[in-house]
Amino acid sequence: MRRPRWITPRGVLALSGWAALAATLLPAGGPLRVALTAAFLLVCPGFALLLRARPTPAPLATRPGRTATAALVVALSTSASLLVAVPLFLGGAFTVARALAVLAALTTALVLLPRRRRAVPEPWKRAPEEHGPQGSEPRRAAAPVPERPGSPSGSPSGSLPGSPSGRGTARRQAAGLSVAVLLLLSTACAGALTSSGRPLTADPEPSDTPGRLGTPAPTDQPVAPGPWHQVFRDDFDGTTLNASDWVTCYDWVLGGGCTNAGNGEEEWYQPGQVEVSDGVLTLNAQRGKQHGSDGRTYPWASGMVSTGRDSYSGTPRHTFTYGYFAAAVNVPAEPAGFFPAFWLIPAATRGTPPELDIAEFPNTNQYLDMNLHWRTPDGNDAHVGRRYGPAEFASGYHVLALDWERDSVTWYVDGVERFKVADPSQVPNVAMELVINLAVGYLQSPPPTVDTAQLHVQWVGVWQH
Structure with missing residues (x-):
């Protein structure tokens, strides 16, 4: 058989x-x-x-x-x-x-x-x-061995x-x-x-077009399985930030300014460091002493936006539970000492965990960090993440996105899936606020020769099922 x-x-x-x-x-x-x-x-x-x-x-x-x-x-x-x-x-x-x-x-x-076999001498x-x-x-049976011309007979x-x-x-x-x-x-x-003309990376070619920085990636719609309907969008077409959608500090704002003291950062966020023009949101970091309302002095002023509150007891502009979050982002050309981030923070507790980091660039413009934080049953902060790169994130715009479902979280870079967490016990299920910020001095200070940095955002969108 x-x-x-x-x-x-x-x-x-x-x-x-x-x-x-x-x-x-x-x-x-x-x-x-x-x-x-x-x-x-x-x-x-x-x-x-x-x-x-x-x-x-x-x-x-x-x-x-x-x-x-x-x-x-x-x-x-x-x-x-x-x-x-x-x-x-x-x-x-x-x-x-x-x-x-x-x-x-x-x-x-x-x-x-x-x-395909050919009949050849063996x-x-x-x-x-x-x-x-x-x-x-x-x-096995075989024919007599032919002699090679010029060789001794019989060899x-x-x-x-x-x-x-x-x-x-x-x-x-x-x-x-x-x-x-x-x-x-x-x-x-x-x-x-x-x-x-450059190393092997997955980034698009930089644009030579003046005015807007780079060319937006084409994936301005969800690439994750739908159906979807859009619940939030800002293309920054005006000349000022839309105050009905955004605030310029965390929920723990103090006297018009704030910082993230838990990270030991060196910036004091100020509304004047946020600019909207030519269809682009720009967060400006600038060296210079800032006297914070918390009694400390900070060496940098910087900008951030959030869909959260303009006071600790206020009402958030927008909160989201599940959905597809995306933005076209161009990070600073000088990465050392700067920490751009696009992330989600809980609205009710005004702090983390849980936390969904759609994209973080700590002291780099070549690598992107994707992280998920959750609270364990014993109350500790646990997290899982992945780093993607290298890619020229400072050259042109890149679409950074996250699909937050009830039982999974999936990260996308320029329309391509790069990371997924499929353990429902780790997935947040609380309303969250959207944050984009340019932190300074996390883990290291900027070089003395660098006095400014900019984070550019061309559009932000949120979709839900």
């Missing part, structure tokens, strides 16, 4: 990628998920390529042959993974599941598609009487794969193929660098 094709070694190899893809449904960081994914990425695409190129691959009966074949398999697998991942990343479409799906399809095709086959029990091939024209010279040839072939693959990969990466 014949075995089904899928339980043969080739069948298992063909299904390996789909098993790794299915493993992405397991909890992140789980040992089974890590083992299946790593085993597939390191071995299977390369072995499929090797089988396709050489159906009876390499001398495996000797240790040098096994080592050379294993090294070649890993090199081919790594190169294939990179050649799939880099274009996806450059196109802003990279996800682990998408890369695994492409590699799984490639591996299956390489293994299962019929290989000069390495010795006659049965010359191939004893010590050879690397089983005994074979090729080396037996298991012979010392055959092993040397296999190693040289493996080394040559590895070098060729690496050269191909280097050429592809160099082409990407040359064509874009």
Whole structure:
């Protein structure tokens, strides 16, 4: 009785990628998920390529042959993974599941598609009487070995794969193929660098258009599954901030100003540091002594906006429970000492946790932090997060978004999902206020040569189901 094709070694190899893809449904960081994914990425695409190129691959009966074949398999697998991942990343479409799906399809095709065979001489086959029990091939019927022109009579024209010279040839072939693959990969990466003129990042090209900074990303509508209806929008088309939608301090405002003392920040937020013109909201940070109404002196003035209250006992302008939150943002060109943030804070308690950080840029304009804070049953602050980058967030506008559902929270950068939390016990379920601010001095002070910084916002929108 014949075995089904899928339980043969080739069948298992063909299904390996789909098993790794299915493993992405397991909890992140789980040992089974890590083992299946790593085993597939390191071995299977390369072995499929090797089988396709050489159906009876390499001398495996000797240790040098096994080592050379294993090294070649890993090199081919790594190169294939990179050649799939880099274009996806450059196109802003990279996800682990998408890369695994492409590699799984490639591996299956390489293994299962019929290989076209040509009738060619096989000069390495010795006659049965010359191939004893010590050879690397089983005994089989074979035609007499043809003589190579110019060689002594009776000497074979090729080396037996298991012979010392055959092993040397296999190693040289493996080394040559590895070098060729690496050269191909280097050429592809160099082409990407040359064509874009900057490192491999997922950011759009900066705009040379004067006036507005950069070009807005096209994803000004929700990319998460709907249906949606818009409940809040500001395109900053006027010349002043819309006071019916925004205030310029946290709920703990004191005498027209405030700060976030819990972070040890160096700014005192002032309404005069918020500007609206040419369809852009600009939050200005400026060096200069500020005498806060809390009795302290601050070395910087800066700007922020919130949909919260203009006094501690006041009524919030807008609060939101669940929804899709998005903004087109351009962060400061000088990142050191500055902390731009786009986030959600509870309305009732006027403090955190819980907290949803849609995008934070602590002392960087290359990396974006996405965080979720929640309160544990014993009252402690717990959080989970992820960093995305590098990308040129100071060049042009980038759409930063968050989909807050009852049982999950998903982050998007320029319309591409970058992080998701799917544990309902961690997801907030309270009304929250929207905040955009430019903090100063978190973890480090700005350099002495820097006296100003600006955070630009082109639009803000909120949608709900």
